[in-house]
Each structure stands twice: as C-alpha cells, then as structure tokens.
Amino acid sequence: MSADARPAVPAALPLTERQEARRRRILHATAQLAGRGGFDAVQMREVAEAAGVALGTLYRYFPSKVHLLVATMQDQLEHLHGTLRKRPPAADSAAQRVAETLMRAFRALQREPHLADAMVRALTFADRSVSPEVDTVSRQTTAIILDAMGLEDPTPEQLSAVRVIEHTWHSALITWLSGRASIAQVRIDIETVCRLIDLTDPGRVRRSG
Template identity: 45%
Template sequence: MRHSHAGTAAVPAVIGADGGDHAVHPPPAARVSSGVRTRSQHQRRKRIVQAAAALASRGGVEAMQMRTVAERAGVALGTLYRYFPSKMDLLVAVVGEEIDLLESSIERRPPSAETPDGRAVDVLMRATRGLMREPELADALIRSLIMAEVQVPFGDRIAVLLLRVSGNGLTAESASEEQFALAGSLASVWVQELLEMLRGRRTYEQIQRRIEIAAGRLLAGFNG
C-alpha cells in the first residue's frame, strides 16, 4: 500500500511560568496581513505560470526565456527567480497547471464509460485533445518530462487520476502497490504515444487504439 504523510505547520511555543508549553499566536492584525500577502503571492505566482504557458504555446521551451516571462507577467526578474530558481522549475509548474485543468474537467464531467479501461481511455484522450490544441506547449511539456533535472510529478498525478476514475474512487493510499504500478504504466504508455504524435509518427486515431489496447490489458484486474 502506498501512504502519503501530509505535514502540518508547526505552531511556535514558549515555556510558560508553569513549565508548560503555550502556543504563541500572532495578533489578529498580523494574521490578516499574512493572509493578504499569501493571496498576493499566489496571484503573482499564477500570473508567472500563465505567462510561461502562453510563451511556450507559441514558441516552445526556447520562447520561455526567464526575462521574457518576467516582463509578460509584470514582475521583476529577481522576483521571478525567487518563485522559480530555473526555467525547469517554471516548466514543472506549467505541467502542474495543465494537470489541474484536466482534473477540473474530470470533476465537471466525469467519464461515463461502464468499464475501468473505458474510463481511463476517456481521460487520457481528453487530455490528448486538450494538449494538442497547443502543440508547441505540449511539446514543451513532454520535453520537460524527458529532460527534467528536477522532479516532475506528472506521471504520478496522472496515475492517481487514472486510479480514481478506473477504480471507483481509489486513491494512492487505498490502492495496492500493483494497482498503482499498473496505472503508472498506462500513464507512461500515454506519454510515449503523445510524444510519437508530436513527432508526426502517430495519428490521433492510432494513439486512441493503442491506448485502448494498453488500458484493456493493464486495467483488466480493476473492479468496475
């Protein structure tokens, strides 16, 4: 079984006069100020990621120069580097943003196929259509998976999504090691097929057929 452990933020404590630990809480004004600053930082980060995606969609990785991204996002270059120390870190964030969009799409319109492999194919082909609307961006994202010098959680996130739709709500924690490995293998097949399509070696129909075959074999043991 796979297990994830979510960390919890530590609360500063001081030793009181009675020898016990007492949590130190910031005054209300400080908490409000911190909340505003966090929202501002989140919005700034989102602007940066969207600017990078827009540039990559028009010219691939080469167009995603850090200075150009900063100018498009309306932030100082130093600010950009505080959020993303390298272009690869920024590309990883763009990958994450694309997966977020896919997950939102799945939540709004869950796959309706009756079989686990049918639902998996629905998700992967929906992702293919979305990416191929912006082939330059798709190429940049796939290249980031192949050349990444930092961890790219793309495969695991796609695998978790496939587990959820194929296994009627399975999670990384509730799935067996074999189930997670099979979902991850299907995600890897899809990435490779997408790369072949970007290279002009596969048509959309060929990818769909190959994904259907792989899903049928890999997910045969999943409960419908």
C-alpha cells in the same frame, strides 16, 4: 552556471494570497509564450516581463525554465482534473473510462501543440533538481487515472498498472509530437494499455476462480 539556471531556494512556508496570485501570473505568462513559440520561446526575462515581476523574483519561484514548464504542466493537469470532475467519463468499465479520460487530456494538449511540446520537452530534460515538480506531475496524472477508475484504495498491482499506463501516455505524446504516430494510433495504444486495469481487478480473480 547558465543564465537560465540558478540554485533552487527551498520553499519554507506556504504561499500567501499575494504570492499565489504572482505565481499564477507567471504560469499564465509561461503558457502564453510556450503556446506561441514552444520551448525556445520561453525565456526567463520575457516571462518576468509578461508576468509583471522582477527577474530575481521569478528565479525565487522557479530556478530554471525547465522547473517553470514542468510546473506549467502540473497546472494544466490540475485544471483538466477539475474539468473531468465536473464532467466525468460515462463509460461502463474502468478501462474504458480511463481511456476516454486520457484521450480527452490528449485532445486538450492537441489544441495547444506548441505548449504541449514545450512541457513534454521540459519533462524529458528534467534532472534531479526538478524531481519534486516531476513527482507532482506524476501524482496529478495518477489521481486523474484513479478518479476515472473510481478507486480510492488501489492495490499494489493496480498502482503498477497505473504507472505503465502513465508511461504509455507520455510516450504516446512524444511520438505524436514528433510526427511518428497518428491520433488514431495513439488511441489504439491508450485503449490497449488500459486493458491492464481489467487484468489487475481483484474482483476478476474471484469471478474466474
């Protein structure tokens, strides 16, 4: 077993206020380190020192740096979701609102390219042991998209469209980070896939029938 991976300890109880504050310090330290040097700059010992916690304590919260960086992405998305709720997209159609929302999310990540690369690499490297954290990221992304659509009770077809949109957004991040796609191409891809929202709108079927 490597020094950066230890067995996960299942969480039995909700975190206390003190534990939550410690967790937030850890995530903040991780984001700072990743923002300066990317994936390789996030080492468990350095994170523990920057957060002011013992190394063993850090491992109790996050068994590996992949767990840590995926949790950091969830935290970043949660913050973004809060910002979007305060200043929601203003476009008329659901497809346009989702495209605007995802491009705002993309621009937020664009401002911290090393952090974005570290988080996306962690998602790519995640194995089954990180499934709960990856699922949380997916649920957060789904919630952001559904909010932009203005939906509380989506149909199975709409949820399927949301999943395809999520996959496209993630793929667009990877291709941009690797230098294989421009911002303009990312926007085109996002706007194109968001048209699935119109195709899965139950009202569209009734209007065309």
